[in-house]
Amino acid sequence: MTQDNGDLDGLVRKRIRALRVAQGWSLEELAARARLSQSTLSRIENGHRRLALDQLVTLARALDTSLDQLVETATDDVVSSPMIDGAHGLMRWSLKAEPGMSVVRQRMTEPPPESPARMRAHPGREWLVVLSGTAILLLGDRRFRIETNQAAEFPTMLPHAIGRAEGGPCEILGIFDRDARRGHQRGGDSEGRIRPAP
Secondary structure (H helix, E strand, O other), X not given: OOOOOOHHHHHHHHHHHHHHHHHOOOHHHHHHHHOOOHHHHHHHHHOOOOOOHHHHHHHHHHOOOOHHHXXXXXXXXXXXXXEEEHHHOEEEEEOOOOOOOEEEEEEEOOOOOOOHHHOEOOOOEXXXXXXXXXXXXXXXXXXXXXXXXXXXEEEOOOOEEXXXXXXXXXXXXXXXXXXXXXXXXXXXXXXXXXXXXX
């Protein structure tokens, strides 16, 4: 990147400073983490030093972000539409910020399985919120009742299953990391299991 005051150049410099401030770090602290001198970092943030790729990579690591996120430009595709899997009653949205993550909306019409043998465990992490009705989450040997507008988050290495509570269907919105999504895709669409669309 050149030393001009172009939009991207200025945006990256502001982002570096904003991320540093958000972490509560001084110039000295971030400079030490990035193995740069404090004066070099100050000049980068203030636009008095050219942005070099190797320094951006180092700064991204020190700020616990990726180079892509550090240099990404504003996009016009803020609003997205879901992919619809009518056969399984699912709507799925992909999250751009975290590659491989998915958001799934599903209507649960069956109670969770009664047999612990039908619960699944796989790598990953899941988060879900009940949009309407009441859901029952089986997690290991525990049973959770999740009411409308309540959420649950759990590691998927624990055997788990979800279904509706007595009294009728429920609708949930789930967020799956890459590993959890793969685990559910391999597991098929058995009742009591959330199955993201491929």
